[in-house]
Amino acid sequence: MTPRLWPEGPGPTEAALDAAAALLAAGPVAVLTGAGCSTESGIPDYRGEGTARRARSPVRFATFVRDPAARRRYWARAVVGWPRIAHARPNPAHHALAGLEASGRLSGLLTQNVDRLHHAAGSARVIELHGALHEVRCLECGVREGRAALQARLLAMNPGLAAHAAGAAEYNPDGDAELPEALVEAFHVATCLTCGGDLKPDVVFFGETVPRPRVEEAYRCVDEAAALLVAGSSLAVLSGLRFVRHAAARGVPVVVLNQGETRGDPLATVKLPGRLGEVLPALAARLGVNASCAPASSSPP
Ligand SMILES: NC(=O)c1ccc[n+]([C@@H]2O[C@H](COP(=O)([O-])OP(=O)(O)OC[C@H]3O[C@@H](n4cnc5c(N)ncnc54)[C@H](O)[C@@H]3O)[C@@H](O)[C@H]2O)c1
Ligand SMILES: [Zn+2]
Structure with missing residues (x-):
């Protein structure tokens, strides 16, 4: 049997979920995902407990x-x-994000993951920061x-x-x-x-830089957004953290959804603990998106 790859802990309070949903309802949302998004699909992260x-x-x-x-x-x-x-197959976290995009709520999705599971779930505007x-x-x-x-x-x-x-x-x-x-x-x-x-x-290997056009497209995606949602990243790597800093510097609210501390926590407007496969669908539901209606999973391109 595959061991559990995600950390356990208390989920968010209803009040915190409501506060996050209110921020994300205000306009287009840029999403930044990390390895935590794929642990429930059986792919280990780097820095989880x-x-x-x-x-x-x-x-x-x-x-x-x-x-x-x-x-x-x-x-x-x-x-x-x-x-x-x-x-690996996409899990409810990937499907919730694809559903949010399909409902027109996202400006785009930046991912540090290299597993193509967002594509497999049906997300279309995906910037694969690390290829x-x-x-x-x-x-x-x-x-x-x-x-x-x-x-x-x-x-x-x-x-x-x-x-x-x-x-x-x-x-x-x-x-x-x-x-x-x-x-x-x-x-x-x-x-x-x-x-x-x-x-x-x-x-992109350690010691290598993300191609400039890709970084610029990612910044554009954040610039088009009224809020930034981080999901499943420790933000230990500057290549992801810089988008959180960019959003915060522009006064764009940041919601950090992650089980465990992240380097972006001091910049977060709302921090939500909890398991992504549970909390992201709950958040999507508050925004009127039923994740089970997300496109059926298909093979990655
Ligand atoms: N799936 C992938 O493609 C993959 C996997 C491992 C590493 N990487 C690469 O390694 C680097 C890792 O940095 P990172 O910030 O993305 O990951 P990370 O491992 O540094 O951080 C992941 C965070 O997610 C949390 N987490 C794990 N599973 C969770 C779940 N189900 N629900 C809620 N929280 C959960 C962990 O506690 C941890 O804080 C990236 O640069 C990435 O390119 C990619
Ligand atoms: Zn050759």
Whole structure:
């Protein structure tokens, strides 16, 4: 059985829910989501309570580019971790946000997640700040390859990993999973089909910056909004926190919905504790949106 990946604690009071709904009803809402949005879909976060045992140090961009052993380790573990991402389904939190957008209440959705679950739930204006694991890019020629196609190539080159990729692994955030070092060392890495260059998932690694046009679109989305709703992010990373600071500096109210403290709490107009899969549908219902009417889940693009 999959262990529970989200922290438990008291939910918000009715008064806090009412106060948040009143702020979000005033006009278009920009939403910023983080890993907490996907824990109920079986994808671990980084910094939730109880996440310490999964603590890890993800590969940095410079190391990945420079060091063939780091790339081999990344891809070997990613082959095992990918199925968890590929098979994950959106949960009621994703559906509530898609329902809010469909009802015309959102200016857009900024996500730090790389799992495409907002798309799968039917959200349309999604800015993937950190990219998505579903695309792979050649570091030499820039050609892209779908992750599913690359997974098939990697499994064909490393048939011994098929059983590990089929399950029973210990999963980490970002499509990473535990794998014995001997298997990492024996792993064959695939290269670009066009030029033979090294491949990198099209996600923003630690030590890498978010492309400027993407950041600017995200700021525009916040500028168009009458309120900012943060859902399931510790805001420990500046790449998300800056949008909260931007909104607060403009006098735009900020609602932070997260189980556990966030770095944005001092800037929050209303802070709601609680489990996203429960509280987001409740919040949507107060805004006249029945999340069960959200578009049926479909495969990610
Ligand atoms: N699903 C994904 O795509 C994924 C998963 C892990 C990490 N990441 C990457 O790692 C970074 C992590 O930063 P972050 O701020 O997004 O995540 P984080 O792990 O730092 O913070 C998640 C927060 O959500 C809370 N939380 C977890 N599950 C919850 C639930 N069901 N209900 C309410 N609260 C819940 C946790 O207590 C924690 O405070 C991002 O840059 C992201 O790109 C992505
Ligand atoms: Zn290439």
